[in-house]
Amino acid sequence: MKLPSKPMLITIILIIISPIFGVILADLVGYHEPLDVAAEKLGLQDISENINWTPFFDYTVPGLNPIVGYIISGFIGIAVIISIGYALSKITGERRH
């Protein structure tokens, strides 16, 4: 499977700058999605931390500071997506042959 280089380069740049928006600015101004606003009004409780199964919870990596962890998480996510795409592509290619 050939991945076009330009979009992949843009993706890598987005991952590298992502902590500016996802960690630093979020901490400065307070990250609050409309969904959080609606949930607060109903008194809904997010129980994700109580039933968590992943070491990369909320784009963090154990032992790393949040900014580095966010970037590493981004690369982990892309690696998983590309691996699945690669497997699909291989299966599809073999079927066609």
Added chain:
Amino acid sequence: MHIPDGFLDPIWSITTYGVSAVYFMSILRGMKRTFTPERISLLTVLAAGIFAAQMLNWPLPGGTSLHFVGGALAGILLGPFYGSLALALVVTVQCLVFHDGGITALGANLLNMAIVDVLVGYAAYRAVTKVMGLSGRSRFIGGFLGGWLGITLAGIVCGVEIGLSPQFPYGIAITVPVMGSWHALLGVIEGLITGLVVSYVASKNPEIIFSDKV
């Protein structure tokens, strides 16, 4: 936009899992013959790009923020069914690897972002380009409207899902206006990004806009 664990009533959790499962089983059955390594490659690269773009939140002073979702963009570039698969890949990886979006809400998150946003975005783009004809202007307007309308309706559906619960008899009267108004406002940015990306792709590689080929 990602509903976490704890927000959904069990009835809605099961219902949304059911709707999403039926949709994806149906489209996969119909898509089998159209799978090619080239289209899988495009799907993968777009899914990776959308995953990265979703990590950039736009926090606005005053409190509310939003991130790019990309459902309309995927629907426009890849066509509705491949677009749904691209978003399903993103949303499922986010849930399973990073617990971004709850496991009890995966069906709902797929419904909102991989189905509603993708299909609405695609339909809006197709409607605009059909009426105006294919041009740089119509592609931008179609992309803008697709991105904006897609995220606004996905937000409203999300509001219905968390608001329609036996625990909160009047919940929907609170959640739908909040989700609808905020997404309609912040969705302008989603629309602008979608319109600009579609215009750019059309100017460089128009052959990869599958919505234009239907």
